Amino acid sequence: MAAESADTGFQLRSMVKQDGTVELSLLSIPTPEPKPEEVIVRLLASPINPSDQGLLFAGADMSTARSSGEPGRPVVTAKIPPASLKALAGRLEQSLPVGNEGAGMVVKAGSSAAAQALVGKTVAILGGAMYSQYRCIKAVQCLVLPPGTTAAEGASCFVNPLTALGMVETMRAEGHRALVHTAAASNLGQMLNKICLVDKIALVNIVRKPEQVDMLKKIGAVHVCDSSSPRFMDDLTEALSVTGATVAFDAIGGGRLAGQILTAMEVAANRTAKEYSRYGSAVHKQVYIYGGLDRGPTEFNRTFGMAWGIGGWLLTPFLQKIGFEAAQKLRERVAAEVKTTFASTYTKEVSLAEALSVDEIAVYSKQATGEKYLINPNKGIR
């Protein structure tokens, strides 16, 4: 990639085209002049979260990815299944920037005192378009990282930490006393496990492989159920019975898991029921689907009475609902515990151009648990 001056910078873009393909490319864009309340952040670290991949790949089949373009300026094209295209009408032929969150150094600031105070500071930021060398953002949106914290350490301050904290807050607000989490071996799952240990909340972890049981137990998890085990439903029912968990957060989305969780919750609830009710237990049982690791259809038998719900859960509406002050408290907790409770691990750091290599895409697009990439948009540039 050619070096760029601070006046311009590369930015990763994703565009769904009329011909039913998604095109990923790097654009060179001018760095804006910050307004009085704004700063320019030179981004040094931005994770590729599952939630970024939705916007990035637009549901395309990435096994069809083909690369073209000049050296250092790759262009990747992949085919979108026709069934997914209808839902993408709203973004057709629009070149969209990607990257929910990141961290970097403030290299320029507007005239306000708040903005000027940030020059030279390492900050974490949220708000899209983070797969960019430079990002103009309001000073008030910058979370200043504690001294001695690197950009890589602060790159994932928002999406996973606030999602994990949001699950715990939702559990409390809706009157549940313990919770269930699926794909629990993920970065987010490990984070949630740490929060629950610190806050003394019972957590039932559901994983998909036996080795993930050991990994979570090593970091202190008490209840870990392996959905690939023949004993899964019995183990899960027992854990739900012991903990009294009646809300679950599910990253899988597709398949039968959400229904299995509700079924096990119902069996656990009926263990303490005093008399038979034809409508099942009166205890409300809830599964929130917040991810789509399995993009297939969700399927369930309704063998869990009538007091149940399945729904979508998303961080931004949750933060809006609790309001700025409550959200700010959560953000401050993340900054204070960024090297402990909210520490993330990455398998690889790549440049913007490397992130658009077909070989790297083949790895990170799998969203395998424990395979997480970090983009350094200024890697290899000066």
Next chain:
Amino acid sequence: MAAESADTGFQLRSMVKQDGTVELSLLSIPTPEPKPEEVIVRLLASPINPSDQGLLFAGADMSTARSSGEPGRPVVTAKIPPASLKALAGRLEQSLPVGNEGAGMVVKAGSSAAAQALVGKTVAILGGAMYSQYRCIKAVQCLVLPPGTTAAEGASCFVNPLTALGMVETMRAEGHRALVHTAAASNLGQMLNKICLVDKIALVNIVRKPEQVDMLKKIGAVHVCDSSSPRFMDDLTEALSVTGATVAFDAIGGGRLAGQILTAMEVAANRTAKEYSRYGSAVHKQVYIYGGLDRGPTEFNRTFGMAWGIGGWLLTPFLQKIGFEAAQKLRERVAAEVKTTFASTYTKEVSLAEALSVDEIAVYSKQATGEKYLINPNKGIR
């Protein structure tokens, strides 16, 4: 059936047995002496609602029904699929009375003034065990029918009317401005249609047969979508777009309909969206499943963003939530409009013994729209 004195009466019972069958029979039980606040109602009409069939048949395959017993005292046995048995553990070997609601005449009363005032009155009652010749109940639970109303006319004062009114109240309480109803040609659907016309609420009716479109249009329905039509999704999306309905009440439960409704709601919501959101529309879209006409699994592709919910909806918890006074207002409206808005129609009136004939069961267990039976527990008895 032999005539019984008022001291004893026949009562229909359902029992799930250890051997995996359900046994339906008539027991002769003593009529209790009413306490001061209680009355004895001689039941003359009690509908067989879908919600009664769950308790009655216990999920058994009624095509396996076999009859035994003496003339007038039939005993029917049918096999329960093994998959359904686990959920029935709570009612094993218990002889349970059936029948949510009914109407009849007060033939005896306790010493209180409230109870004595009801003697000779035709009343509607709710509370189970209505497939009985005599039912002891608190006077305060009796809804006195307007003069000139027969027991048959007042037999369905609670389940369908309060469910229909509960849907409208839920819609209002949760901030939706119009609603969707499935299996809309049912007695309940016609009732809901009448309520919405009177209350000027936009209603999108979903039916499963072309002839049901005409039937509903004849009684004033504005939006009727036929799910068997190839144009169904387009018709539904258009109706949702026009009405702005974002909540649906689904009697079907199984299959893909709930997901189709959410998908169409999402497309309708995005028609007015100003910019593309990768997470879909921010409008919350809700489907409440209140019945299970299709007992198969519920299946949906999550092609409707993140602001959605699917859950169970049940009348009793709804009434508890709104409280006695609000519920009483709904009950009084039903009594006042029992011959108009809340009128029900039945295909056949049967005695308790006839209700346990294998031939009649074959008809009413289908829960076909428009095929509704009324039991007269005192039919053929003096």
